[in-house]
Amino acid sequence: MLENALTQKPLSLEVLDLEAGVNKYFNSAAEFLKLNDSSKILLSTAEKEIKVSFPVTMDDGSTSIFTGYRVQHSSARGPYKGGIRYHPSVTMEETKALASLMTWKCSLVDIPYGGAKGGVICHPATMSVCELERVTRQYTDSIMAFIGPKKDIPAPDVGTNELVMSWFLDEYNRQSGCHHPAVVTGKPISIGGSLGRLEATGYGVAKIALAMLAENNISPSHATVAIQGFGKVGSWTAARLAQAGCRIVAVSDITGGYYKPDGVSIEKAMKYVNASPQGTLSGYYEKGLTKISNDALLGLEVTLLIPAAMENQITEQNARSVKANFVIEAANGPVTPAADLVLEQKGIQVVPDILANAGGVVVSYYEWTQNLSGLSLSHKEVINRMDQKMLQSLNTILKVKKETGLSLRQAAYVIAMGKVADAAMLRGWNSAKKNADNY
Numbered sequence: 001m002l003e004n005a006l007t008q009k010p011l012s013l014e015v016l017d018l019e020a021g022v023n024k025y026f027n028s029a030a031e032f033l034k035l036n037d038s039s040k041i042l043l044s045t046a047e048k049e050i051k052v053s054f055p056v057t058m059d060d061g062s063t064s065i066f067t068g069y070r071v072q073h074s075s076a077r078g079p080y081k082g083g084i085r086y087h088p089s090v091t092m093e094e095t096k097a098l099a100s101l102m103t104w105k106c107s108l109v110d111i112p113y114g115g116a117k118g119g120v121i122c123h124p125a126t127m128s129v130c131e132l133e134r135v136t137r138q139y140t141d142s143i144m145a146f147i148g149p150k151k152d153i154p155a156p157d158v159g160t161n162e163l164v165m166s167w168f169l170d171e172y173n174r175q176s177g178c179h180h181p182a183v184v185t186g187k188p189i190s191i192g193g194s195l196g197r198l199e200a201t202g203y204g205v206a207k208i209a210l211a212m213l214a215e216n217n218i219s220p221s222h223a224t225v226a227i228q229g230f231g232k233v234g235s236w237t238a239a240r241l242a243q244a245g246c247r248i249v250a251v252s253d254i255t256g257g258y259y260k261p262d263g264v265s266i267e268k269a270m271k272y273v274n275a276s277p278q279g280t281l282s283g284y285y286e287k288g289l290t291k292i293s294n295d296a297l298l299g300l301e302v303t304l305l306i307p308a309a310m311e312n313q314i315t316e317q318n319a320r321s322v323k324a325n326f327v328i329e330a331a332n333g334p335v336t337p338a339a340d341l342v343l344e345q346k347g348i349q350v351v352p353d354i355l356a357n358a359g360g361v362v363v364s365y366y367e368w369t370q371n372l373s374g375l376s377l378s379h380k381e382v383i384n385r386m387d388q389k390m391l392q393s394l395n396t397i398l399k400v401k402k403e404t405g406l407s408l409r410q411a412a413y414v415i416a417m418g419k420v421a422d423a424a425m426l427r428g429w430n431s432a433k434k435n436a437d438n439y
């Protein structure tokens with residue numbers, strides 16, 4: 001099952017600049033915080049940009065050269081933390097943008113990490129499991145000097161999973177000659193993973209979505225939901241929302257959308273995906289279900305629209321047809337800045353990625369602390385603690401939004417960047433303090 005999830009076909013992505021989007025949000029929060037130019041440069045520049053190339057022997061005996069990246073954006077608040085992506089569209093620019101999102105995310109939810117991101121340009125769908133293992137081991141060797149349990153701690157992202165983390169851990173331990181379970185998170189439970197990590201990101205997305213419903217006096221039983229992406233994040237988001245009584249009218253993956261007005265059975269759909277050779281919904285059927293396009297899913301009249309696939313999915317063009325009350329960004333950067341404006345003008349509230357999908361890194365933090373302390377938490381403790389952190393962070397954002405009139409995203413960036421600016425100043429990296437003292 002782990003192997004199947006690695007071999008899904010990748011997206012053909014619209015070419016849109018995630019880095020430009022993240023910079024735009026950064027600049028607007030920097031202006032609000034009245035950061036001076038040197039602080040802006042300090043906070044927006046990655047501390048390290050690592051590019052590696054390494055040879056891998058393929059199953060047919062040939063040798064392929066792969067390119068990988070690790071960007072370490074900020075260590076002002078703690079060791080670098082961020083996932084590893086295996087996808088043909090991985091670039092240095094995308095990795096930089098995703099690394100800075102990790103810095104703001106960890107700061108927003110108040111966990112003592114900085115931000116990083118890594119990736120390898122590869123096409124998991126066309127590779128065997130043995131080839132993926134060799135790529136992972138070679139990539140680990142190539143960035144070995146830059147990572148470590150108190151230095152930089154990777155985790156899974158698109159195209160990687162628990163199995164990839166196991167190989168990463170094993171290779172790191174072999175090369176270092178010591179057992180260091182805290183060097184990666186998102187590991188299988190049997191080798192030091194945390195209970196609850198698998199479902200954490202999706203559960204966190206669902207917790208925030210349910211809190212937004214409560215904030216707006218909408219009962220879950222009156223809420224309809226459409227979810228784009230049915231991988232690690234989308235499927236667990238769907239499972240928790242369905243359990244809370246919401247009606248999931250549509251889900252989708254790379255094979256298209258699956259629409260059922262009286263509610264898709266998430267339990268059946270998850271079982272189907274787990275058993276399918278490609279790890280997709282292709283061929284999934286239940287009575288009353290029809291196939292729709294991914295674009296049609298984004299335009300459904302629903303209470304909650306949850307993009308949980310990849311970046312740049314809601315663009316200026318298709319944002320005009322979004323009819324949801326709320327968009328909850330489960331993926332990183334799924335709404336372009338131009339689309340964000342369109343949604344705002346339409347009165348649609350967008351919960352930003354740096355809050356909505358932070359449950360994963362919060363539970364990664366619990367996994368790391370368990371590895372370092374040797375103590376373990378129960379599933380219930382992990383999920384309760386994560387829920388509490390997510391709600392505290394949402395409440396802080398709502399408070400700042402109310403006080404300032406900023407959007408949820410702007411408020412989230414202001415809070416997150418303010419804390420990183422303070423840490424950098426206290427460490428003597430920059431004498432220029434931000435001027436908006438309350439944030």
Ligand SMILES: NC(=O)c1ccc[n+]([C@@H]2O[C@H](COP(=O)([O-])OP(=O)(O)OC[C@H]3O[C@@H](n4cnc5c(N)ncnc54)[C@H](O)[C@@H]3O)[C@@H](O)[C@H]2O)c1
Nearest residue numbers: 011158159201229230231232233253254309331332357360
């Ligand atoms: N895994 C985590 O813990 C985590 C944490 C925070 C953020 N994220 C972000 O969440 C997003 C999803 O990550 P994941 O870990 O679930 O990845 P995944 O590889 O497990 O799943 C991705 C899903 O999206 C689907 N998909 C791809 N292209 C699509 C398209 N055009 N239309 C509809 N569906 C499409 C795939 O078929 C798959 O179902 C990414 O943006 C990732 O960076 C993940």
